[in-house]
Amino acid sequence: MSFLSFLSQPVSLSHYLIVGAVLFVCGIVCMATKRNAIGVLMGVELVLNGAAVNFVAFSSPFLRADSQLSLGLDGHLITLFIIVLAAAEAAVALAIALCYYNTHATIDVDEGDELKG
């Protein structure tokens, strides 16, 4: 099982990337399967965090043999930006959820298809 060989190797960039990918896929699956709007929101958070892990991993000089590919501080900055963005998005999304509840008396996203084409 060569594709599981990373389990035996020391922790490197690819491990972080695998964590990020798993987070991302979890987030996507969460968004696609949860009918609760809060759940969807949580999926979004997972996706964002998956991406953020990738950025952090890419920008760390310790995680790679050649520091040439380093993103330097840019990766950290973008990660911080993603966190801020996630916070703001969560605020807006919660507000939308409240409004949605006001009109539909539920936060089941399947109940709302007013934007149907």
Next chain:
Amino acid sequence: MELATLLPLLLLLAWLLPLASFTLIVFAGPRLGRAGHKAGYVATGAIGISLFLSLLALACWLWHHPLTPSHHAETHAAASDDPADPTHERSEHEQSAPHTGSTASPLTGDWYTLAEFGSLRLTIGYYIDALTLGMFVMVSLIATCIHVYSFGYMHEELEDVTDPLASPSSGKPLVRAGRFHRFFQYMSLFCFSMLGLVVAGNVAMVFVFWELVGICSYLLIGFYIERKSASTAANKAFIVNRVGDFGMIVGLMILFGALGTFSFGDVAQSDGTVRKGIFSQVRPAENEHQLIVPDGLIRMAAASQMNSIYASVPSNEEAEELIGRRVAELRKVGTGYWLLVLAGLGIFCGCVGKSAQFPLHVWLPDAMEGPTPVSALIHAATMVAAGVYLVGRFYPVFAPEVLLTIACVGCITLFVAATIAITATDIKRVLAYSTVSQLGYMMFSLGLGGWAAGLFHLFTHAFFKALLFLCSGSVIHACHTNEMPEMGGLRKKMPWTAWTMLVGCLAISGAGIPAMLGMKGFGLSGYYSKDSILAQAFSVASQSQTYGWLFYVAAGGAAITAFYMFRLWFMTFAGSPRNQHVYDHAHESPASMYVPLVILAFFAVVAGWKLPSLNLPDLLEQARPLGTAEGISFAGEIAHPELPAEHRSHEETLHRTVSWIAFGTALTGFAIAVLFYLLRIFNPETVRKWLAPLHAFLIHKWFFDELYEYAFVKPTLLLSQVAAAFDRLVIDRLADGSARFCVTVARLDDVIDRYVVDWAANGIGRLTYRIGLWLRQVQTGQLRQYVVMIAVSTVALFLLIVVCRNLMLFQ
């Protein structure tokens, strides 16, 4: 103030006042009092003041140029002062030596320059001599009388008028608003135009006012525009006059083209130079005011020679010198003379139209459709005399041949019109033909060299013809008919009218007692003027047998004049009433109508009297064109006719003979009228049956109207019908065809649009719509589906890229 500044000012005021009145009435006419009746006061006031100013001007003139007894040959011979000096020196010179001649030099100048285009100068100028002043006084005096008369005559126009003669298509008599102010508005415009024509100092101005009086005449003939006959008559007058004016324009073009000036006299310019007028170019002082062909006309006639000289000689001065010599040579052989004759004939052509001379006399009798005061003022006393006036004014320019033409035309006119007047039964038409005939006399006299006699007759005729017309108006006003056979015995009903009209009849017939037994002759105004015309004709006849017939025709015409005038008077006023109904309703006219009659009757009596300090012949003698006193002749290689000097006709023996002949003819005419219409010894009916063809000929007015109908009107109508048919059949069809073609093409275009272009555009639209509908199904509104779609599509995209990349790598 000096005469040279005072007179133009006075006449300018007298001239412009009627214009002011016209303007006022145009803008405020219907608001001037009830139904605009105060417009009458405005117009009458204006012309009254004009009369006063004219009289003042005449008095000033006479103060500076006292009348000297005429007919002394030696005084005329000495009257050859330099006319190129229009300043005041001349009149002072004359005061110091009053016997240098009876001719006083005219005042010429410009009031206002309208425009200058190169050598063309259009000015409002004046040419003031004794004739101008006389005309001013005559026109304004008669106009004032007629304005006053019109108050009475036109009073019906103050109310709504029912016009039984107008026939609208509904068949009911026409009822229209009164047009009192309109009448006076036109009258004022006419007075302005007529005075402008008289005072005009150049031919361009004459032409403008010539047309203005024409349009006034047109407007006033058509005053009762609803009547078909009136509007037709107005058109006829206007169109016939256009024929004459065409000739006049030709004459003006020749004169301006050759002489480079429009003005009559020499005009002093502001820079001290003097522009030579037409008269001094045609009759230069160096040639003792005898007629020569001016350089300009010779150059025009021989233009090609002149151009070749210019082309062959390089320097301008040399060329001018050569041309000067050539012109002198050409003058000897008579080059350019025909142009002078043509110019004169052209000007006379205009006068023929305006003064209703044969062959353009047909409009004047029809013009009687206008109100009677208009007939009196415009179509008897003033406007129609303007043609005679213009011939008198242009006299220096006329070559002997032109004058003979004028004489012949006048002679034919006076005879033709007099014969037609015999059979006319419409009281106004008799007078109209009489006017034509008398105008013929004036032209006749002018043409035979009787300059003063012709214009003298113009003045006397103006008075008695205005009187006669106003009297006839008074009769029509009382009887409501124009037909003399309906009248009779009216003298008891309307004595003022009857007796003043008798005065008019006597005056026009030339009633008077010729000189006999050592007593001087004595008579009414017509006696003097007609005698002097006949005397001049006799003088010509005695000089040359060729023109003898002219005298006999004129003398015969005098007999006919007396006959038809007394026929008119007897039929209207004498005998017993023929139509009792008309007689019972007849009444004397109001004072505003008969007072002018009395005033005019007074002038009809005295206008010809030879008072020592004020008389017409001597006044006219002052205005005699320079160089015409000794008769008209032209020195050249070809023989030209010669006309004797007018003073020859004043010789005692000749004049006495003529007086008796005139007296005899007039008495004959009178006697025949008495026998037929007063004593009824002969019955006119029987004579009419005897001479049925002649009567028919005369009652149809020599078939002139029929002749013109077939010679001009019908062909014109035919031509217009042909043109109309051409329009309809060719041009209209062409236009219609192209329109139809356009419509067909447009239809085709429409089909293509609808079935091809529209189909394509709609098809694209519909296709897009379908696709849109189909794609719409993807948009479910389900949030979770979207997420899946995004994820799946992203993965699919990556897979696609990878597959493609691998495919490309391993190709």
